[in-house]
Amino acid sequence: MGGGVLITGTDTGVGKTFVACGLAASLGDYGYRVGVMKPAETGCADKDGELFAEDAARLKEASGCREPIEKICPYRLPEPLAPSIAAERAGVTIDIDHLLAVYNEISAQHDITLVEGAGGLMVPLLPSYTYADFAKVLNLPLIVVAANRLGAINHLLLTLEHASGKGLRVLGYVLNQIDSPLSLAAETNREVLANLSAAPCLAELPFLENMEAKNLPPDWFKERFAFSFIESALNRR
Numbered sequence: 641m642g643g644g645v646l647i648t649g650t651d652t653g654v655g656k657t658f659v660a661c662g663l664a665a666s667l668g669d670y671g672y673r674v675g676v677m678k679p680a681e682t683g684c685a686d687k688d689g690e691l692f693a694e695d696a697a698r699l700k701e702a703s704g705c706r707e708p709i710e711k712i713c714p715y716r717l718p719e720p721l722a723p724s725i726a727a728e729r730a731g732v733t734i735d736i737d738h739l740l741a742v743y744n745e746i747s748a749q750h751d752i753t754l755v756e757g758a759g760g761l762m763v764p765l766l767p768s769y770t771y772a773d774f775a776k777v778l779n780l781p782l783i784v785v786a787a788n789r790l791g792a793i794n795h796l797l798l799t800l801e802h803a804s805g806k807g808l809r810v811l812g813y814v815l816n817q818i819d820s821p822l823s824l825a826a827e828t829n830r831e832v833l834a835n836l837s838a839a840p841c842l843a844e845l846p847f848l849e850n851m852e853a854k855n856l857p858p859d860w861f862k863e864r865f866a867f868s869f870i871e872s873a874l875n876r877r
């Protein structure tokens with residue numbers, strides 16, 4: 641059984657997939673067998689009569705994980721809502737035991753499995769069951785991705801506080817600049833956060849014009865990420 645990490649965020653659209661793909665590709669380059677999972681993906685468009693899970697497809701490509709998309713992303717749902725309500729409205733029952741079993745299967749084949757959440761840590765997978773609960777039952781440590789802009793301090797600290805209240809281990813957070821141009825807040829957030837949180841900042845990622853993660857030079861992530869977190873993510877289950 642390999643290690644695992646839940647890549648969560650302070651919100652939807654903050655760069656979880658971008659970061660997870662960058663980590664997956666880098667860890668692969670470092671020689672790790674990288675598994676990926678997106679337990680539930682919502683807002684999936686119809687493609688050739690099937691619901692296409694774009695995040696899951698990107699994670700699979702970046703990691704080279706050979707598991708079928710049905711395992712990487714067991715619940716693919718059409719409406720852009722939290723998984724619990726998207727499933728309910730689609731007449732689908734999300735089975736947590738099934739997700740846990742699939743995670744264990746993927747994890748058994750890889751050194752490390754990166755699991756991307758949906759939205760933030762308190763987004764529900766079931767009406768009364770959040771991604772924090774899922775991380776807890778799997779003993780998955782977290783990497784929290786935050787949009788580096790005005791508001792990030794509060795969003796990040798609230799997320800870290802909730803993680804701590806749930807007894808979750810936080811490997812660190814990523815400040816990802818998804819807006820252009822660089823704001824005064826983005827320039828100063830890192831320093832402010834360092835005084836308020838014991839969790840390390842693993843990377844501060846700049847805004848990329850016309851971004852296509854797969855077109856980045858191979859070492860782009862490696863040069864910007866503090867990969868020392870990986871040791872404590874491995875073999876800790």
Ligand SMILES: Nc1ncnc2c1ncn2[C@@H]1O[C@H](COP(=O)(O)OP(=O)(O)OP(=O)(O)O)[C@@H](O)[C@H]1O
Binds near residue numbers: 758846
């Ligand atoms: N550093 C960056 N510079 C420029 N664009 C970025 C950056 N990081 C992410 N983006 C863009 O922002 C958008 C959201 O990123 P991403 O899909 O990774 O977010 P997410 O948190 O995974 O969203 P979701 O909640 O839908 O899963 C994407 O279009 C992505 O290409």
Ligand SMILES: [Mg+2]
Binds near residue numbers: 657658695756
């Ligand atoms: Mg995503």
